[in-house]
Amino acid sequence: MRGPLVLAAVLAASPAFAQEAKEVKEAPQKAKSEKPTDPQIADIALTAHNIDIARGKLALSKTKNSEVKQFAQQMVDDHSAGVKEAVALATRLGVKPEKNATSKSLQDGARKATARLKKESGAKFDRDYIDTEVQYHQAVIDAVKTALIPNAQNKDLKQLLTDAVPTLEGHLQHAKNVQAQLGAKAAK
Numbered sequence: 001m002r003g004p005l006v007l008a009a010v011l012a013a014s015p016a017f018a019q020e021a022k023e024v025k026e027a028p029q030k031a032k033s034e035k036p037t038d039p040q041i042a043d044i045a046l047t048a049h050n051i052d053i054a055r056g057k058l059a060l061s062k063t064k065n066s067e068v069k070q071f072a073q074q075m076v077d078d079h080s081a082g083v084k085e086a087v088a089l090a091t092r093l094g095v096k097p098e099k100n101a102t103s104k105s106l107q108d109g110a111r112k113a114t115a116r117l118k119k120e121s122g123a124k125f126d127r128d129y130i131d132t133e134v135q136y137h138q139a140v141i142d143a144v145k146t147a148l149i150p151n152a153q154n155k156d157l158k159q160l161l162t163d164a165v166p167t168l169e170g171h172l173q174h175a176k177n178v179q180a181q182l183g184a185k186a187a188k
Contacts (some may be wrong), residue, residue, distance in 0.1 A: 026091065033150050039098035042157070045086045045150070047103040048140065049079040051110040052133075058117060059129050067178045068126045071133070074174065087159055123182070130179045137172040144168065 036044065056075035065068055090097060113132055120128055144161055151159040 034159065036100065036102065036148070037098065037155050038099040038152060038157055039095050040084060041148050041152055042090045042095055043097035043099055044105045046083060046097055047106045049083045049086065051106060052079045060116065062125050065126050067181055068130060071174055071178050085160065089156060093154060093156065118143055127182050130182055133175040134172065134179055137168055137175060141165065141168045141172060142183065
């Protein structure tokens with residue numbers, strides 16, 4: 001199963017995280033205007049995968065909710081598979097992932113979200129984690145469709161990104177289902 005390949009950050013529902021919300025909503029347009037190269041797209045993909053693996057592992061260590069655990073385990077499994085696919089493709093193509101502003105922004109956003117999530121527990125943690133994942137996956141889908149696929153030059157990379165979209169959409173739907181079960185506010 002292909003894991004998501006890229007661009008996103010976290011977004012929390014409260015006004016205290018308005019800047020993160022703005023960055024997530026603007027990320028697809030920003031990436032589109034910056035026209036990332038294939039090595040940059042590879043780094044964005046790896047960064048996004050590693051963020052969701054770490055966030056999934058955090059959820060597995062904190063939640064007692066079986067639905068949240070199942071979702072978090074899927075994120076760890078799918079994104080780990082995505083890392084392997086991305087690394088294999090980059091190796092085969094001789095592409096060395098290149099750090100860039102988008103990757104750095106993703107890492108900065110992930111640090112903020114992780115710090116916030118680590119302070120939470122119980123139902124509050126579950127809702128925040130799932131709300132974050134809904135918003136993350138919507139941003140990833142938007143970025144892949146509007147910025148990464150159109151800017152990918154290598155046909156194999158473009159195909160890998162295209163093939164990832166159904167998995168991204170599956171993750172989003174799964175997260176929305178868990179969100180509904182938790183009684184969280186539906187994502188816009």
